[in-house]
Amino acid sequence: MAFEPSPADSSARMSAGVMAGQAARGVAGIARFVLVVAATFLGLLAITFFIGRVVPIDPVLAVVGDRATAAVYEAARERMGLDRPLLVQFFSYVGDVLTGNLGQSISTGRAVVDDLGRFFPATLEMATVGILIGVALGVPMGVTAARRQGSWADQVIRVLGLLGYSVPAFWLGLVGLAVFYAGLGWVAGPGRIDIFYEGLVEPVTGIYLIDSLMAGEWEVFWNAASHLLLPASILGFFSLAYIARMTRSFMLDQLSQEYVTTARVKGVPERRVIWRHAFYPIRIQLITVIGLSYASLLEGSVMIETVFSWPGIGRYLTVALLNADMNAVLGATLVIGSVFILINKVSDVLYRILDPRARR
Amino acid sequence: MTAPLLTIKNLTVTFPTPKGPVEVVRGISFSLGRERLGIVGESGSGKSMTGRSILKLIRPPGRVTADEMVFDGIDLMGLRERRMRELRGARISMVMQDPKFSLNPVMTVGEQIGEALQTHRPMPRRQLRARVLEMLEAVRINEPERVADLYPHEVSGGMGQRVMIAMMLIPEPDLLIADEPTSALDVSVQAQVLDIIDELVRRNGMGLILISHDLGLVARYCDRILVMNGGAIVEECAARDLDKARHPYTRGLLAAMPRMDEDREELPVLDRTAWAAT
């Protein structure tokens, strides 16, 4: 499951990011950057459009039923615009998407856009807590591993990193539920909140942790947090594995730099050598890594949400998949894809904008 | 004669390699007063390793051993890392080879110089800034105010090296190790930079170890010269007695030096067979 950005992608993206970053300087540059992002979005639309076309299920049949006469069938086909050339259909599809028209979902019976708006906050909440866990643990672990290269701590972190590549997220979710929910009872089970608390808090942001805090409902807050802890930690594990590995390799490179030795020659305390001289220059590269990891957590939440019955976009997508609800599938793909692309591109550009060597 | 500033006996630096441990410095001994000592030798002869072991900055897996390494009455070998850190910069300092790689790319020049002083003598920002500017002026930088706020990639190589010198001298150390301070610079600025080092060292009455592969340069700026080859000292003499050097390696180096009144068609190539047998 492309759960973490694979190294080649990220380096390829980074080089693309360098280009994008250079482009982002100056007005013409900004225009070019916008163009690149727009082209990527158009690419995404083209792919979803293509997927929508190659579906073996005939969309007309789905509407008129398979006992309709040929005339009724043709009329419906015309009404749906399916008799027009593909390119025209594509542009009208792009127009629909831009105006927020993603069609009806056959499984929920509502407009796909409305569904997505309702399900997205749950995904955002889980992925955000996940990335926070990943950063809070992954960065210090990576730095420690680099400082003590070859030590047991380094080995442990290395193994964790490889496990991040080899453990199926859904499996880890199931095992986690068996151990921490059923076995030890440390966390709450599947779902976002206990039925008892459901509807107690008026949804404002759709993010339960924030909504319950705003309403001052501590009990609801703790219940939501205890539901969130396990799935977010599992997402956090995968981003930790990736972030720690990247931090380690950046730091190893830094620690062999002459200017780090210079700092030591000056008698600068070790803590300051590590954080101010070695770590500080890579923090921008790390932002890019964290961005990539965040984007892939949004993607990875598909599996985790299925395991934890988490009412987010990933679960919406899988339910739609099983019901062959193509409008919903494509809508969810578009949303996840767009957020993914956006985070990617923005963190790429940040890299160059924030670095003093490239500022000027 | 007063007690020497630095005494080293049987210093050895070892690196493990796949083919077994390799001694890159093999049991060298020398001592140094408040004078200017030059260390010359070809690339890979262990000059930098010698310099860095005095600061105990050889990175693992390298290992340093010595029978004795005493700086101003302090036994460096037995010293805790914490105490060693108090010495670094404040009492023993080192000018690094290439300013392009030795200055932190994301800190301004002024910050980096200030840090060297602040680490050992905390002081208010204002005062620190004044000292930094003063020091920049001492290394003959014209607009210290402006230069202090530049990032290293915005200054030239010669300027970068002067910044490095300012940074290493601002805490007023007793011993300065200059590891090929000019090898990354244009010939035209080399002399300028060395003159600055020379002047400041004399003025502060410090000890200097000047590391270089350029025999002529070392002879010009130093009182005494050590010639290293293959990790060992092969010759030790006063700078003015250089032409009386006996060791074939030194003689070879001397012969390979171009002279002003050059009448040779071709410079002789160092003949290694002469001393390799010894």
Add this chain to the structure above:
Amino acid sequence: MSAVRDWLLDDSPSSRLQASLGRAWRSFSALMRNPLAVAGALIIVVLIVMAVFAPWIAPHSAIGQDLANRLAPPSALHWMGTDELGRDIFSRVVYGSRITLMIVTMVAVISAPIGLLVGAVSGYFGGWTDRVLMGVTDIFLSMPKLILALAFVAALGPGIENAIIAIAITAWPVYARIARAETITFRDSEFIAAVQLQGASSVRVILRHVLPLCASSTIIRVTLDMAGIILTAAGLGFLGLGAQPPLPEWGAMISSGRNFILDQWWVATMPGFAIIAVSLGFCFLGDGLRDVLDPKQRDGR
């Protein structure tokens, strides 16, 4: 034996064959000195042996039901216990290795050549060809792979073949990037110019001279990607979009064990260990291969 070794390690090989065999031997022996790589290679050998000799290794049938013996815990008779239909889980895991091996092989065989070709053509011709091809590649690279694979399978319909196609479609861009980068480094080199001067056509230059030089970095990449491919395939199986029951696909097995995870943990857990072991094996081997074949990329992940 030592004569063979001397011949292989000869400093001045007398034939092209001797040179390339010698190089292969050196890489191989360097690989064998790396314990993790050896472990990885062993795991993969075990996987292949399991797949080939499944009927002899598996003590029971993979699909034979034994309802009297449902959900039996691991025992001497059933090493990994039995599932909800009384099938022996160990036997199913053994047979499942065939599916896993087939999926990774097919994905590699489809996506690597596509990526290589796109990248080599792009790098070799440069200019507009390059811009257009890399534009498309970059668009695919910025897409979320798993989601795209899901959407493709949704469109094509569930099943192993469609899962393979969907994964392959999302896997090629990385190889295109790598092949392009490699091609550019030697596009202007003397030996390519020499071949061109001899009148070789572009097709010939790319197929005979450019592609082989991109091979080693692509092999490393493919090996490292195997873990991801296995996980994606298992994920599709888990969601019911990949291999269909009663096929003993590991992801699908985990999915069916899901309902029993709290009481009969072994049903879902055991196939997971198989997935982890095989993925780790490919990671180890990939890491080792990279260290041997491409030292400059070390610590890159």
